[in-house]
Amino acid sequence: MSNQDFDVVVIGAGHNALVTAGYLAKSGLSVAVLERTAFVGGGAGTFPSPYHPGFLHEYHSQFHRNIPNLPWYEDLGLDQFGLEYIYPPVNNGMPLSDGRALIIHADPEETRKSIERFSKKDAETYVDIYHRYAEMGRNIWFVRDYSPPIPPDEEADLLKKTKMGREFLELNKNSAYDMVHELFETPALRAFYLFLFSVRGYLPVPTVENTGFSIVAMTVMGNKAMLPRGGARQLGNALGSMVIHHGGFIFPATEVAEIIIQNGRAAGVEAVDGRKFMAKKFVVSSVDPTQTFLRFVGEKHLDSGVADAIKGYKYGVSGKSFGVLFALHAAVNEAPNYTASRFDPRINQAFNTCVGYETPEDVLHHLGEVIEGKPTQDIGIQCAVPSLFDRTRAPDGKHVLIAWQFAPYSVGDLGPEEWDNMRETYLEKLVSRWVEYAPNIADNLMYKFSQTPPDTERHLINMREGDFHVGALIPSQLGYNRPIPQYSQYRGPVDKLYLTGSGTHPGGNITGAPGYNAANAIFQNENMDIWWNPPDVRKVWAEMD
Helix, strand or coil: CCEEEEEEEEECCEHHHHHHHHHHHHCCCCEEEECCCCCCECCCCEEECCCCCCCEEECCCCCEECHHHCHHHHHCCHHHHCCCEECCCCCEEEECCCCCEEEECCCHHHHHHHHHCCCHHHHHHHHHHHHHCHHHHHHHHHHHHCCCCCCHHHHHHHHHCCHHHHHHHHHHCCCHHHHHHHHCCCHHHHHHHHHHHHHCCECCCCCCCCCCHHHHHHHHHCCCEEEECCCCHHHHHHHHHHHHHCCCEEECCCCEEEEEEECCEEEEEEECCCCEEEEEEEEEECCCHHHHHHHHHHHHHCCHHHHHHHHCCCCHHHHCCCCCEEEEEEEECCCCCCHHHHCCHHHHHCCEEEECCCCHHHHHHHHHHHHCCCCCCCCCEEEECHHHCCHHHCCCCCEEEEEEEECCCCCHHHCCCHHHHHHHHHHHHHHHHHHHHCCCHHHHEEEEEEECHHHHHHHCCCCHHHCCCCCCECHHHCHHHCCCHHHCCCECCCECEEECCCCCCCCCCCCCHHHHHHHHHHHHHCCCCCCCCCCCHHHHHHCCC
16 A cells, blocks of 8 residues: 655544644644544544434543633634534532532532532632632643643742742642541532542542642632533534644544654554555654553563553553443433422532532542442442533433443452443442432433443543543652653654653543643644743743742
């Protein structure tokens, strides 16, 4: 087969890869994006129902936070490519078994009113944190995520030099668990924060030290959950259209066999069908570090220490991080009607809903069982009814449901294969748990099906062990350590190979930050003109009060 020549070849078409490719293509480079599956978007994937026409299900990402306000969204002009985000005003909800409901609204003043029904003190604390720490969240938390990582010692030294930085370090030295107890007195509110902490996938359990500021960050950002009209796939579609608009090429159903290395540099990519895509300037890989280093580059091109470090890179629960889920997908004739709607009818309109976690101990117990390889019997789920806000997701009058709960990839000593034996019985447990809070679901189910952790891995091989973060979010794999310290600056183990995707800083979730940071690092390393305005973490932190 004849070779095809480009300036840049990008492996993978997840949203981070497309963000990086967008900056490159918009700068005039000829870019080829190679995608193993027939779809772009990676974890931003929406699929039609296998049982009934008109229903759309999200197999991976559902809750996209603050996307239209992120820098790459504007830089790449994504609103010009049919992408529209919906911002539900009732952003988060927690129905309780005693009939009450806690609601976190998009409007912090509405949230104050909801929390006041539990505790006036907690309501005032919430609003105070929301406003008082907004600047700290922007200057430290946001800038750190949207900049290439710096060494931990340098990061700490920079933060110690300013009042804001010192306050951040003081807040952060606590555990998330201690922080919620220090700030709030309502058990349900404490549980809700620990639930949010855990669904972001951070660390083994919320009792780990140096996670305290995450609670503050979730106050500032925890009411920004959004969804794209038409499904999460629309984010990938818009990004793909943007890349093509700027002259890029996307090759779906093109699985990579290896990176072509000539004279010690990445010179192109060979697909499993023999096609070769040559890169005059460089290659970018967005797939997981294990594949990139060990399969595409190959151990013969790696120092033994690097190969061993990548072999030790941890995924999912084996890394004691919570990026592994068991999912319920369903369709219903009418939307869930919570018993708690008699307390506050708006609970029926909540987007991101926490069901089954009512105390901090509920969260810790569940996470502890997951680490031990036990599919917990004390079900706690993250629920959504996306068709309440986006009528493209279901036929008129009907609704589509999704519910996720943390689960081990491997069921004890029985291995991941055991999920195929127990998927139906475990699915019934999730349904029953949701029905305890919204009884009408039981009589309105049209169909339901499960998605086990191995199913996730089968669907997207990047998500090894079902890990949607593409690598455990643990200290040894965060920031300057992601994926390993030698290659945390978006540069690969051979010359002219760059890295992007969730296996790089700051990790998984739909943020576009790895793609944005990789573009910044690539342009700097290649001495290309940076036409956007990325934050300089050292400069921003040096200029803080």
